[in-house]
Amino acid sequence: MPPTHYDVIIIGAGMSGLAAAIRLAYFDKHVLVLERHYAAGGLNSFYALGGYQFDVGLHAMTNYVPPGTRGAPLMKICRQLRLKPEDFALVPQYQSEIRFPGITLRFNNDFEFFIQEVIEHFPAQKDKFRRLVRCIQEYDELDLEAKPMSGRQIVSSFLTDPLLIDMLFCPLMIYGNAEERDMEFGQFVVMFKSIFCEGLARPREGVRRIINVLRRKVREVGGAVRMRCGVKALHVEGGRVRSVELDNGETLTADTILSSAGYVETLRLCDDGDAEQLAPLAGRLSFVEIISILDAPMGTLGHNTTIVFYNTEKDFHYEVPKDLVDPRSGVICCPDNFLYDKPLPKSVIRMTCLANFDGWSTLPEAEYMAAKAEWLPRIHREVLQFVPDFRDHIVFTDFFTPRTIKYWTGHLNGAVYGMPNKRKTGRTHLENLFICGNDQGFLGIVGATLSGISMANLHVLKK
Ligand SMILES: Cc1cc2nc3c(=O)[nH]c(=O)nc-3n(C[C@H](O)[C@H](O)[C@H](O)COP(=O)(O)OP(=O)(O)OC[C@H]3O[C@@H](n4cnc5c(N)ncnc54)[C@H](O)[C@@H]3O)c2cc1C
Numbered sequence: 001m002p003p004t005h006y007d008v009i010i011i012g013a014g015m016s017g018l019a020a021a022i023r024l025a026y027f028d029k030h031v032l033v034l035e036r037h038y039a040a041g042g043l044n045s046f047y048a049l050g051g052y053q054f055d056v057g058l059h060a061m062t063n064y065v066p067p068g069t070r071g072a073p074l075m076k077i078c079r080q081l082r083l084k085p086e087d088f089a090l091v092p093q094y095q096s097e098i099r100f101p102g103i104t105l106r107f108n109n110d111f112e113f114f115i116q117e118v119i120e121h122f123p124a125q126k127d128k129f130r131r132l133v134r135c136i137q138e139y140d141e142l143d144l145e146a147k148p149m150s151g152r153q154i155v156s157s158f159l160t161d162p163l164l165i166d167m168l169f170c171p172l173m174i175y176g177n178a179e180e181r182d183m184e185f186g187q188f189v190v191m192f193k194s195i196f197c198e199g200l201a202r203p204r205e206g207v208r209r210i211i212n213v214l215r216r217k218v219r220e221v222g223g224a225v226r227m228r229c230g231v232k233a234l235h236v237e238g239g240r241v242r243s244v245e246l247d248n249g250e251t252l253t254a255d256t257i258l259s260s261a262g263y264v265e266t267l268r269l270c271d272d273g274d275a276e277q278l279a280p281l282a283g284r285l286s287f288v289e290i291i292s293i294l295d296a297p298m299g300t301l302g303h304n305t306t307i308v309f310y311n312t313e314k315d316f317h318y319e320v321p322k323d324l325v326d327p328r329s330g331v332i333c334c335p336d337n338f339l340y341d342k343p344l345p346k347s348v349i350r351m352t353c354l355a356n357f358d359g360w361s362t363l364p365e366a367e368y369m370a371a372k373a374e375w376l377p378r379i380h381r382e383v384l385q386f387v388p389d390f391r392d393h394i395v396f397t398d399f400f401t402p403r404t405i406k407y408w409t410g411h412l413n414g415a416v417y418g419m420p421n422k423r424k425t426g427r428t429h430l431e432n433l434f435i436c437g438n439d440q441g442f443l444g445i446v447g448a449t450l451s452g453i454s455m456a457n458l459h460v461l462k463k
Pocket of ligand 1: 016017034035056058231260411416436445
């Protein structure tokens with residue numbers, strides 16, 4: 001029997017893969033999503049442990065705008081996938097903070113409020129900041145052919161206060177930068193707009209709401225998803241992928257392959273060359289995340305802030321730490337502190353810090369567990385400078401590392417934001433193999449979803 005043939009095979013049931021599948025199935029493409037794991041969502045999935053439900057990635061969905069806002073990325077997603085904004089049941093944040101020694105900048109989903117905060121704390125930067133904002137608003141971050149430029153260089157050509165520059169880069173880098181120390185200007189613009197100009201929100205049920213909406217839609221429009229069905233190899237002939245070999249030995253064929261596994265990770269599946277030499281291109285920035293279930297909401301301890309982006313030193317360092325973790329900066333997220341109409345059934349606090357993949361992944365099991373036990377109080381010590389002491393309220397804690405991220409997603413080095421040099425056109429050296437998701441250049445839930453849609457449009461539907 002000849003192998004089953006599809007118009008499009010999509011590798012990965014994360015946000016980008018599911019979105020691409022919906023878009024393609026709408027246009028009657030015979031489409032199949034292949035996912036190695038039993039749960040969908042990839043870098044942003046969910047799991048149960050110790051009788052509690054956890055989200056892997058979700059702190060907040062960026063790009064929140066109220067329903068009806070024209071031209072915003074979230075509305076584009078809804079239009080292209082024929083979903084309603086209400087399907088995601090998004091609840092806006094209360095208020096978040098960027099905290100550096102001796103100074104706090106607050107922001108919420110009203111951009112004018114953030115502008116006033118910057119002006120109040122940095123009056124000498126007022127006009128310079130307004131000019132930077134104008135430049136950001138006029139910049140076309142969707143131009144796939146744009147040349148990469150140093151974000152630090154461009155922002156420093158507008159602003160002269162290094163503290164304000166670091167305070168702006170801190171949340172934008174932690175929430176969406178694959179590059180150490182600097183950030184490509186287009187990516188800076190994407191993140192600035194998605195966090196400050198638009199805003200943060202979260203479904204009450206967490207990320208499973210978003211995944212379930214996308215999975216249901218894939219089914220409704222006739223797309224197929226096969227879970228526990230990894231792609232082992234892409235067999236290449238004449239500059240094209242000729243067949244797709246699965247972990248179970250089965251072979252499939254497709255006119256087009258769209259992969260969300262990562263650029264280097266995808267090329268390593270191809271049997272036409274030595275993709276090992278591409279390994280240095282892979283991203284290296286990864287994180288540890290500590291998620292504690294609490295017996296009381298942080299609000300009852302006097303902390304109503306949704307997310308705190310903190311930095312304990314004068315300068316902000318965004319690079320792979322030499323030690324296992326760099327607790328000097330990070331994120332503290334309280335999922336309770338969104339504007340729900342009734343409290344969450346379980347209170348949670350999430351703490352996220354930069355971490356060293358090589359360090360964590362080479363530890364023998366006993367030392368790996370010991371390292372988690374050692375780092376937990378060290379991270380608490382830093383975090384407790386910014387939130388009330390919640391430790392007596394902890395009922396259960398999970399602690400995941402870059403090793404966990406690599407295991408569950410296949411991303412080299414557990415790189416949460418993929419490779420630094422994005423492949424914005426999605427093209428590879430093979431004429432029918434394209435990438436979508438993190439390595440194409442749009443990050444986060446909204447970014448990855450848009451990436452899946454735009455790569456499906458560009459490389460399949462517009463052909
Ligand atoms: C700790 C953490 C916190 C985060 N916080 C947020 C947040 O608050 N807000 C936000 O918007 N974003 C957040 N993100 C980032 C966001 O999750 C990602 O940018 C986005 O989900 C990437 O989606 P993707 O489709 O590009 O790739 P992925 O989610 O990586 O999906 C790729 C899929 O491909 C599968 N796969 C890989 N190789 C194969 C193979 N050979 N065969 C079959 N399947 C394969 C993987 O298993 C995976 O499911 C966070 C991520 C992490 C890890």
